[in-house]
Amino acid sequence: MPTFRFASPLVSIFLLLAPLAAEAAWPPSRCDHVRVLGSGDADEIIEYDGAVLQDADPRQLDALGNALQLMPEVLCQAVRRVAFLERPPEDEGGTVVDAWTNRNENQDLVYLNTWSYLPWNATVVNQSREQRARSIQRFIHEATHAAVRLLQSQQKAEPYRSRQERADPALWPAEVQQLADDVIARNRLDTGVIREWQRIHEAFVAAGMAKPYLDDDWASNDGANSAYLAGAGWMSAYGGEQAIEDIAEMTSWAIIRDATGSADDHACRVMNGRSGPSIGSADAAVFTKLGFLWTLGFLDESHYRDCVGPLAIEAPGDGFHSFVGGEASRSYSSNPRAGVGRGDGEDEQWLIANITADGTASTSAGAFPATIQLILNVTPLVDAMTERGARSDRLAIPVQDASFPRGVYPLGFRNDPINRLQIANRDDGKLIMDVGQGIALIGLASTDGIVGSIAVQRIFNFSGGLLSSIAGDEPVAEPTRITFRYDPQ
Numbered sequence: 001m002p003t004f005r006f007a008s009p010l011v012s013i014f015l016l017l018a019p020l021a022a023e024a025a026w027p028p029s030r031c032d033h034v035r036v037l038g039s040g041d042a043d044e045i046i047e048y049d050g051a052v053l054q055d056a057d058p059r060q061l062d063a064l065g066n067a068l069q070l071m072p073e074v075l076c077q078a079v080r081r082v083a084f085l086e087r088p089p090e091d092e093g094g095t096v097v098d099a100w101t102n103r104n105e106n107q108d109l110v111y112l113n114t115w116s117y118l119p120w121n122a123t124v125v126n127q128s129r130e131q132r133a134r135s136i137q138r139f140i141h142e143a144t145h146a147a148v149r150l151l152q153s154q155q156k157a158e159p160y161r162s163r164q165e166r167a168d169p170a171l172w173p174a175e176v177q178q179l180a181d182d183v184i185a186r187n188r189l190d191t192g193v194i195r196e197w198q199r200i201h202e203a204f205v206a207a208g209m210a211k212p213y214l215d216d217d218w219a220s221n222d223g224a225n226s227a228y229l230a231g232a233g234w235m236s237a238y239g240g241e242q243a244i245e246d247i248a249e250m251t252s253w254a255i256i257r258d259a260t261g262s263a264d265d266h267a268c269r270v271m272n273g274r275s276g277p278s279i280g281s282a283d284a285a286v287f288t289k290l291g292f293l294w295t296l297g298f299l300d301e302s303h304y305r306d307c308v309g310p311l312a313i314e315a316p317g318d319g320f321h322s323f324v325g326g327e328a329s330r331s332y333s334s335n336p337r338a339g340v341g342r343g344d345g346e347d348e349q350w351l352i353a354n355i356t357a358d359g360t361a362s363t364s365a366g367a368f369p370a371t372i373q374l375i376l377n378v379t380p381l382v383d384a385m386t387e388r389g390a391r392s393d394r395l396a397i398p399v400q401d402a403s404f405p406r407g408v409y410p411l412g413f414r415n416d417p418i419n420r421l422q423i424a425n426r427d428d429g430k431l432i433m434d435v436g437q438g439i440a441l442i443g444l445a446s447t448d449g450i451v452g453s454i455a456v457q458r459i460f461n462f463s464g465g466l467l468s469s470i471a472g473d474e475p476v477a478e479p480t481r482i483t484f485r486y487d488p489q
């Protein structure tokens with residue numbers, strides 16, 4: 001009788017799946033604070049019709065440990081509890097939710113649905129490398145919701161909070177509250193992370209560089225190609241639903257993108273396909289949002305760099321750097337400074353950020369000391385999430401509640417008279433140049449620094465001569481692009 005003594009080891013070799021991280025196992029070597037609820041913990045969860053709390057299977061724990069090890073600190077600290085719950089569709093043929101968090105209570109708890117073919121079903125979770133990545137992405141998506149609510153629980157500016165944004169800070173231990181408090185302070189987000197994300201997105205929509213959120217119509221994105229989704233400002237089709245889903249999709253796919261060939265990391269793919277650092281209008285929204293997620297600590301620097309690919313703002317040092325075409329022409333790099341304050345005179349209702357540096361300007365009249373200043377309106381949109389629509393509502397905002405400038409700002413008289421870029425003669429204070437039309441893009445902004453780029457479309461030149469540079473006796477054309485960097489350290 002033939003024997004098959006090799007059969008068993010052969011089968012197990014073929015079933016071995018390469019883990020996404022080296023030490024996938026339970027408990028994970030980091031973020032081991034996460035408590036997996038068991039069937040006896042029903043009193044800790046919210047009851048859903050027909051749902052049954054389950055003890056976790058080792059295959060589920062292995063994938064969960066893997067997910068936690070891929071996640072930056074803020075994301076994994078936001079999750080304190082995980083419940084594996086079998087929750088069938090409410091009626092035959094009805095939709096099922098494969099993972100969720102609750103908006104109104106227990107915001108530290110991620111629910112994973114183990115029903116049938118869903119990603120966190122014990123037999124599905126390890127079916128293939130792609131499936132495992134998809135399961136982990138679902139978890140990181142929910143962990144991102146938990147992290148947003150952790151941050152919202154720490155914001156200090158109470159008037160801007162809406163019911164949906166509230167979470168009880170006591171859900172998280174003191175050191176995790178401190179971690180979130182530091183993130184809020186580093187990003188000046190006392191008016192709320194969802195509100196700021198929404199403001200960023202709406203500014204890109206207004207500039208024609210993104211599409212409005214689709215709410216319940218998001219499924220109309222299904223089948224849309226990567227270029228369309230990224231150009232709309234989203235990572236994935238579902239990211240087009242609303243701000244909180246956009247944040248969760250952008251974060252989770254940027255983290256998991258290298259793990260599978262079938263991911264929905266559309267924006268990362270589009271940016272990785274670019275040939276150089278230049279950030280076009282189709283990439284500016286997703287580039288900015290990924291930078292924001294990095295300064296929030298939702299992405300590690302490696303996640304950010306892997307996703308944006310070759311794209312970068314070329315600002316070689318502190319101050320302003322002008323370019324003519326692709327060529328660097330002049331830098332204003334002395335005494336860089338930045339601040340936020342209230343506007344003067346009839347601009348008093350606005351909160352204004354300014355970034356300033358000194359240098360030397362050259363015109364046909366010769367070289368002289370000059371100061372360059374970028375002025376941006378950073379008045380928060382207090383009405384973005386409320387019924388109060390009037391613009392005059394902005395009058396009441398205290399300076400300390402203003403965030404950093406982030407994202408896109410149309411410049412100049414033809415666009416927004418508040419936002420401008422000017423060069424003045426430092427000896428007599430006279431204006432020598434004003435960008436009459438342009439677009440400023442702030443790609444990164446936190447207490448660690450600010451980096452941006454201005455596409456110059458039209459310059460008002462008050463000097464009677466050319467400004468950007470004089471090479472020998474030959475005047476060089478005016479700048480087409482001006483980048484800047486300010487690092488407070």
Ligand SMILES: [Zn+2]
Pocket residue numbers: 141142145244245248
């Ligand atoms: Zn979600």
